[in-house]
Amino acid sequence: MGICLGTSSKLAHVTSSQFNDSTSLATSGNLKKDSSKVELSASTSHLKIFTFNDLKNATRNFRSDSILGEGGFGYVFKGWIDEKTLTSAKPGTGTVVAVKKLKSEGFQGHREWLAEVNYLSQLHHENLVKLIGYCSESEHRLLVYEFMPKGCLENHLFKRRGQLLSWSTRIHIALDVARGLSFLHSLSCNVIYRDLKSSNILLDSDFNAKLSDFGLARDGPDGDKTHVSTIIIGTPGYAAPEYIALGRLTPKSDVYSFGVVLLELMSGKRALGDDSAGVAYDTLVEWARPFLSDNRRMMRIMDTRLGGQYSRKAALSLAALALQCLDLDDKSRPAMSEVLTTLEQLQTLNAQRMKPHARSRQAEKTGEEKYFPQKNKKKRVLSRLVGGALPASQTGVRLR
Numbered sequence: 066m067g068i069c070l071g072t073s074s075k076l077a078h079v080t081s082s083q084f085n086d087s088t089s090l091a092t093s094g095n096l097k098k099d100s101s102k103v104e105l106s107a108s109t110s111h112l113k114i115f116t117f118n119d120l121k122n123a124t125r126n127f128r129s130d131s132i133l134g135e136g137g138f139g140y141v142f143k144g145w146i147d148e149k150t151l152t153s154a155k156p157g158t159g160t161v162v163a164v165k166k167l168k169s170e171g172f173q174g175h176r177e178w179l180a181e182v183n184y185l186s187q188l189h190h191e192n193l194v195k196l197i198g199y200c201s202e203s204e205h206r207l208l209v210y211e212f213m214p215k216g217c218l219e220n221h222l223f224k225r226r227g228q229l230l231s232w233s234t235r236i237h238i239a240l241d242v243a244r245g246l247s248f249l250h251s252l253s254c255n256v257i258y259r260d261l262k263s264s265n266i267l268l269d270s271d272f273n274a275k276l277s278d279f280g281l282a283r284d285g286p287d288g289d290k291t292h293v294s295t296i297i298i299g300t301p302g303y304a305a306p307e308y309i310a311l312g313r314l315t316p317k318s319d320v321y322s323f324g325v326v327l328l329e330l331m332s333g334k335r336a337l338g339d340d341s342a343g344v345a346y347d348t349l350v351e352w353a354r355p356f357l358s359d360n361r362r363m364m365r366i367m368d369t370r371l372g373g374q375y376s377r378k379a380a381l382s383l384a385a386l387a388l389q390c391l392d393l394d395d396k397s398r399p400a401m402s403e404v405l406t407t408l409e410q411l412q413t414l415n416a417q418r419m420k421p422h423a424r425s426r427q428a429e430k431t432g433e434e435k436y437f438p439q440k441n442k443k444k445r446v447l448s449r450l451v452g453g454a455l456p457a458s459q460t461g462v463r464l465r
């Protein structure tokens with residue numbers, strides 16, 4: 066038994082309600098309820114509280130060559146801590162961690178930092194990133210996470226130097242994300258994640274995916290309420306239309322964003338305007354929607370770099386699922402648990418039909434295959450002849 070947060074990280078107060086799901090919580094405690102302040106809940110007590118000096122040492126004084134990435138919150142650094150004492154360790158020894166350092170001292174950033182600590186201290190699941198501890202010393206706000214060696218999905222899908230993700234790995238990632246979201250939605254306070262995007266999906270050394278960044282998460286509607294009304298905050302290209310238009314937030318908002326991530330995995334194209342692949346569009350959804358509902362033209366959205374790694378049937382099933390998730394009517398979208406079931410069936414289909422590609426995830430782990438190995442070239446040409454993906458340059462689609 067524990068607590069659920071009742072806050073938007075952007076709102077001015079928190080409320081508490083009870084979790085029914087005893088397994089999801091590490092400890093229990095009472096959330097401080099105050100009309101003007103958001104505070105750390107007692108359930109954070111199992112987290113390590115780092116001093117600023119500790120984290121300075123762990124990251125070699127926040128050296129620029131320790132930077133793993135940068136987001137709206139600030140820089141993320143690679144650091145080393147002693148696995149037993151959790152104090153800073155000599156670089157290259159002990160456990161590797163990721164240290165996120167709040168850039169601005171603004172109130173907004175602090176709220177997100179608090180929401181992140183409060184949620185991640187209570188929610189434990191193999192598809193959610195693990196928070197090890199935090200630092201809150203004078204104006205400094207930092208978060209210390211388990212290190213995810215393969216970084217974020219965005220880098221793999223869209224950055225040139227990234228290793229090409231095989232079809233089976235993409236399905237595996239979609240499944241992990243669906244598991245993470247299903248878990249959140251299954252809690253009694255049905256937590257809405259609100260910030261699903263490829264840069265918030267982190268990958269471990271085996272390409273298992275975990276959700277990170279709970280700064281925008283909030284509890285879903287309770288009792289008879291159908292939705293929560295909130296100010297609009299999120300990432301363009303991923304946010305659901307009813308949420309953008311009306312501030313109407315439900316777990317189905319996450320389902321929509323999941324549909325966008327599915328499209329990114331299928332097409333290898335960014336959620337927001339990307340003309341690098343020879344196809345111009347404002348949003349990926351706007352560009353892909355007409356293809357998703359047309360079985361004859363659907364294959365045109367597929368990532369041409371995937372060649373013949375998937376069957377037409379599997380691609381069509383995924384397109385149908387994406388279309389359901391992206392339904393303009395939020396009530397018509399499937400629940401995340403249904404999405405998960407469909408993906409599990411698809412993975413079984415994939416495993417049965419795509420046995421020759423069973424090695425590809427293994428190859429990704431070892432970095433053996435980068436982009437297209439020459440030996441697969443013939444197979445790719447053949448797949449196009451039998452109805453595989455057409456290069457984007459041959460689709461003739463331009464929306465602007």
Ligand SMILES: Nc1ncnc2c1ncn2[C@@H]1O[C@H](COP(=O)(O)OP(=O)(O)OP(=O)(O)O)[C@@H](O)[C@H]1O
Nearest residue numbers: 133134135136137138141163210212213216217264
């Ligand atoms: N636990 C981690 N392990 C390894 N790399 C990480 C970890 N957390 C973040 N990163 C890297 O740091 C980058 C920046 O992450 P961050 O969450 O701050 O920003 P973002 O997700 O790109 O944008 P936003 O601020 O909108 O969430 C990520 O894209 C990822 O490459």
Ligand SMILES: [Mg+2]
Nearest residue numbers: 136264265278
């Ligand atoms: Mg992020």
